[in-house]
Amino acid sequence: MFLEVNELTVDFHTEDGVVHAVDRLSFQVEQGTTLGIVGESGSGKSVTNLAVLGLHNPETAKISGSITFDGQELIGASRSTMERLRGDRIAMIFQDPLTSLSPFHTIGAQIAEVYRKHRGVSRSSARDRAIEMLDRVGIPQPKVRVDDYPHQFSGGMRQRAMIAMALVCDPGLLIADEPTTALDVTVQAQILDLLSELQEQSGTAIVLITHDLGVVANTAHDVLVMYAGRAVERGTMHEVLREPRHPYTWGLLGSMPSLRRPVDLPLEPVRGTPPSLINLPSGCPFHPRCDYMKLLGKEVCAGDRPELAPEHGHGDACYLTLKQKAEQRRRPVEETK
Amino acid sequence: MLRFLTRRVIGAAVILVIISGVTFFLFFVIPADPARLACGKVCPPETLAQARHNLGLDQPVVVQFVSWLGGIFFGRNYEGLGTCPAPCLGYSFVNRAPVFETIIDRLPVTIALTIGASVIFLTFGVATGILAALRQGKPLDKIASISSLVGASMQIYFVGTLAMYFFVYQAHIFPQPKYIPITQDPLGWFGGLLLPWIVLAIIFTANYTRMTRSTMVENLAEDYVRTARAKGMSGRSVVLRFALRGTLTPIITIFGVDLGQLIGGAIITETTFGLQGIGRLSVRAVDNSDLPTLMATVLVAAGAIVVMNIVVDALYAVIDPRVRLS
Numbered sequence: 174m175f176l177e178v179n180e181l182t183v184d185f186h187t188e189d190g191v192v193h194a195v196d197r198l199s200f201q202v203e204q205g206t207t208l209g210i211v212g213e214s215g216s217g218k219s220v221t222n223l224a225v226l227g228l229h230n231p232e233t234a235k236i237s238g239s240i241t242f243d244g245q246e247l248i249g250a251s252r253s254t255m256e257r258l259r260g261d262r263i264a265m266i267f268q269d270p271l272t273s274l275s276p277f278h279t280i281g282a283q284i285a286e287v288y289r290k291h292r293g294v295s296r297s298s299a300r301d302r303a304i305e306m307l308d309r310v311g312i313p314q315p316k317v318r319v320d321d322y323p324h325q326f327s328g329g330m331r332q333r334a335m336i337a338m339a340l341v342c343d344p345g346l347l348i349a350d351e352p353t354t355a356l357d358v359t360v361q362a363q364i365l366d367l368l369s370e371l372q373e374q375s376g377t378a379i380v381l382i383t384h385d386l387g388v389v390a391n392t393a394h395d396v397l398v399m400y401a402g403r404a405v406e407r408g409t410m411h412e413v414l415r416e417p418r419h420p421y422t423w424g425l426l427g428s429m430p431s432l433r434r435p436v437d438l439p440l441e442p443v444r445g446t447p448p449s450l451i452n453l454p455s456g457c458p459f460h461p462r463c464d465y466m467k468l469l470g471k472e473v474c475a476g477d478r479p480e481l482a483p484e485h486g487h488g489d490a491c492y493l494t495l496k497q498k499a500e501q502r503r504r505p506v507e508e509t510k
Numbered sequence: 511m512l513r514f515l516t517r518r519v520i521g522a523a524v525i526l527v528i529i530s531g532v533t534f535f536l537f538f539v540i541p542a543d544p545a546r547l548a549c550g551k552v553c554p555p556e557t558l559a560q561a562r563h564n565l566g567l568d569q570p571v572v573v574q575f576v577s578w579l580g581g582i583f584f585g586r587n588y589e590g591l592g593t594c595p596a597p598c599l600g601y602s603f604v605n606r607a608p609v610f611e612t613i614i615d616r617l618p619v620t621i622a623l624t625i626g627a628s629v630i631f632l633t634f635g636v637a638t639g640i641l642a643a644l645r646q647g648k649p650l651d652k653i654a655s656i657s658s659l660v661g662a663s664m665q666i667y668f669v670g671t672l673a674m675y676f677f678v679y680q681a682h683i684f685p686q687p688k689y690i691p692i693t694q695d696p697l698g699w700f701g702g703l704l705l706p707w708i709v710l711a712i713i714f715t716a717n718y719t720r721m722t723r724s725t726m727v728e729n730l731a732e733d734y735v736r737t738a739r740a741k742g743m744s745g746r747s748v749v750l751r752f753a754l755r756g757t758l759t760p761i762i763t764i765f766g767v768d769l770g771q772l773i774g775g776a777i778i779t780e781t782t783f784g785l786q787g788i789g790r791l792s793v794r795a796v797d798n799s800d801l802p803t804l805m806a807t808v809l810v811a812a813g814a815i816v817v818m819n820i821v822v823d824a825l826y827a828v829i830d831p832r833v834r835l836s
């Protein structure tokens with residue numbers, strides 16, 4: 174497997190206590206495919222992927238488990254190893270392209286810099302490469318715009334420039350952390366199309382992080398649903414969207430405007446707020462917000478923690494039986510009350 | 511840039527004329543009679559009247575101010591008392607010389623004092639600020655913040671006097687501070703100013719340490735710094751090329767203010783160390799009711815602040831491409 178995350182755990186030691194941001198999370202990404210990681214804000218998506226790049230502060234973040242990339246273990250890898258991988262074989266783009274690009278350097282300089290760093294080429298050929306990349310991501314007049322500063326670009330163009338910068342070294346893995354959240358709806362679709370198109374050309378694997386299942390619907394091959402730092406459901410895009418199994422996934426689908434909803438199921442938005450990651454609820458961490466706990470009883474849901482089956486394929490971490498789930502999914506909304 | 515500079519220089523000139531006008535009228539109401547100074551110790555009434563006429567003091571104050579302004583461009587001639595070639599800022603009868611000459615004579619002392627101290631406090635302040643930011647909460651950070659607190663609460667006359675006493679008079683580590691032109695003896699120039707530089711730097715460094723540390727801490731948490739690391743940039747280039755860039759603007763801001771003030775005359779510093787710069791000149795001018803000289807020192811101080819303002823604004827645009835000069 175290309176990227177393999179096993180039992181990844183990330184704890185932050187803060188003044189208020191230990192924040193269990195990611196708890197024994199496992200997932201895989203195959204070469205050339207897209208994994209969508211979905212969950213409400215604060216569910217540990219960014220923390221997970223910053224761990225892949227080794228970008229956490231080692232003094233506050235305690236990381237355990239295993240992350241292998243193309244056979245190489247990344248947890249505990251030396252700083253120089255990580256610096257060589259970052260930007261070259263694993264690249265990352267972020268939510269807000271305006272703040273994520275340096276306001277002090279031209280777009281071209283920021284792209285060329287990555288190429289020079291990892292390929293050791295001359296200034297002028299790195300610049301040519303930057304122009305080529307800007308052209309590939311659809312920036313008009315790349316020869317002129319290469320000398321612009323980020324504030325001279327529109328939001329969508331900035332994210333295109335970020336993508337150009339991320340892909341300049343042809344990385345095997347691109348982590349896109351909410352790449353469209355800060356953009357207009359029309360621009361969102363363009364950026365997602367661009368990512369798919371570039372993936373087809375170069376065979377880059379993509380981890381697409383989002384809080385919006387709609388983003389995943391057209392882009393991802395596999396989906397991982399995260400809640401409170403844990404994986405609660407996993408499967409192919411079709412499995413998770415057609416037959417969502419975990420009540421939290423139902424809630425995520427239910428909170429989407431029905432027009433954009435990828436499935437036609439009578440679902441309701443998830444109520445309440447995410448739990449504190451310092452004091453997690455016992456048992457199923459979703460139980461304080463779950464409308465379906467009554468089918469099983471609190472002793473069950475708040476007792477032992479339901480685990481996601483370790484084998485591959487469609488799976489979820491909920492004690493409801495598959496039959497119960499199928500029934501609940503198809504019930505009209507009013508009845509679940 | 512050129513248009514910006516032209517406009518700002520014209521604006522600065524206007525400000526300086528207004529400042530000189532205000533000081534001119536202020537001094538005019540002070541009961542000190544330049545004619546008496548010009549006339550000398552024994553001064554019969556007829557000679558005094560003549561001196562007054564020659565100095566133009568029998569004219570309305572507005573006319574006097576215009577003549578003073580004109581002197582800057584065309585020079586002036588005080589009949590029988592002395593000539594003052596352009597640029598003439600007035601003639602000092604205390605020093606028996608055109609004021610401009612005295613200013614030109616003293617300015618290098620003040621400038622050397624300012625530049626030397628600036629080099630030290632900028633280097634140290636920014637460097638300790640960066641290190642403290644990178645070692646937040648560690649011993650080095652604590653030492654830096656405590657010593658900058660101590661430094662900031664120090665006063666020049668206190669530190670300066672102590673330093674003079676211990677290092678010059680007792681231990682003889684430093685020579686008596688004095689100004690030797692650099693063209694004459696570079697080593698002597700350096701040695702003579704080293705102690706005042708260090709003392710000034712002790713006081714000023716604190717500001718820069720604190721400012722650099724706090725903005726650096728903010729900048730290190732910026733998204734674009736994280737991006738730089740995600741691109742595989744090494745730690746050093748992330749700090750120096752990305753995070754530090756954002757701290758330059760606030761540093762330049764306070765540096766501009768400090769520089770303007772120091773060039774305007776470090777009165778206390780120069781007095782403490784017995785250096786004959788602009789600051790000392792202004793004190794002497796006050797003591798002697800030497801209005802032309804006093805007015806010129808006020809103008810130098812104002813000019814330094816005004817010029818530094820323009821330089822700082824221009825630098826903002828150089829540092830940060832988002833800033834547009836207008």
Ligand SMILES: Nc1ncnc2c1ncn2[C@@H]1O[C@H](COP(=O)(O)OP(=O)(O)O)[C@@H](O)[C@H]1O
Pocket residue numbers: 185187192194212213214215216217218219220221233450
């Ligand atoms: N450096 C940190 N120190 C302490 N807590 C953190 C840190 N980084 C993230 N967290 C916490 O970890 C949780 C998960 O955050 P994150 O991964 O950013 O969520 P998201 O799924 O929205 O990307 C949040 O509750 C956040 O407050």
Ligand code: SF4
Pocket residue numbers: 419420421457458459460461463464465466469474479490491492493
């Ligand atoms: S285990 Fe219980 S509380 Fe958790 S999601 Fe399933 S039904 Fe809800």
Ligand SMILES: [Mg+2]
Pocket residue numbers: 215218219220350351
């Ligand atoms: Mg996030």
